[in-house]
Amino acid sequence: MPRERGEKVVATNRKARHDYSIEDTYEAGLVLTGTEVKSLRAGRASLVDGYGYIDGGEAWLDAVHIPEFNQGSWNNHPPRRKRKMLLHKAQILKIHNKVKEGGYTLVPLRLYFSDGKAKVELAVAKGKREYDKRQTLRERQDKREAGRAMGTQRNLGD
Numbered sequence: 001m002p003r004e005r006g007e008k009v010v011a012t013n014r015k016a017r018h019d020y021s022i023e024d025t026y027e028a029g030l031v032l033t034g035t036e037v038k039s040l041r042a043g044r045a046s047l048v049d050g051y052g053y054i055d056g057g058e059a060w061l062d063a064v065h066i067p068e069f070n071q072g073s074w075n076n077h078p079p080r081r082k083r084k085m086l087l088h089k090a091q092i093l094k095i096h097n098k099v100k101e102g103g104y105t106l107v108p109l110r111l112y113f114s115d116g117k118a119k120v121e122l123a124v125a126k127g128k129r130e131y132d133k134r135q136t137l138r139e140r141q142d143k144r145e146a147g148r149a150m151g152t153q154r155n156l157g158d
Helices: 014-019 034-041 089-100 130-157
Strands: 007-012 020-030 051-055 058-062 083-086 104-114 117-127
Touching (some): 014 117, 014 130, 020 058, 020 089, 034 104
Antiparallel strands (some): 058 083, 104 117
16 A cells, blocks of 8 residues: 555644634644544544643643544554653754743644654744734734725726
């Protein structure tokens, strides 16, 4: 059987980009059990409440929901367990120093398969305040309206 190529996105956390301002992003591997991989391959996962943390020099991903595998037996995995992330030591130290500095958190942005291996895209992010969220929405809306106005002007000039 040929090896799997490319990237298949399983889950994204769109709310994270709304609630946080993203500083840095990292790609980390995941240590998973067999039934978790099968459940992910079926496209079932949720990153909504997930977060990452550094404990004892190791990176962990917690509260990510990977539902039990339907055809699994009695030794199925628990849906919300902490999972170890695979990062380089230098990356772990960099993330740990940023989070320890205060105001920053580690948020999963998306869960995907890259060449057959389960990966998670992490972001070191700072929480937005309510007025920051409104400002971001306003800027996006203004940009959209300006684009529409430019599009109508271009059509009138032709």
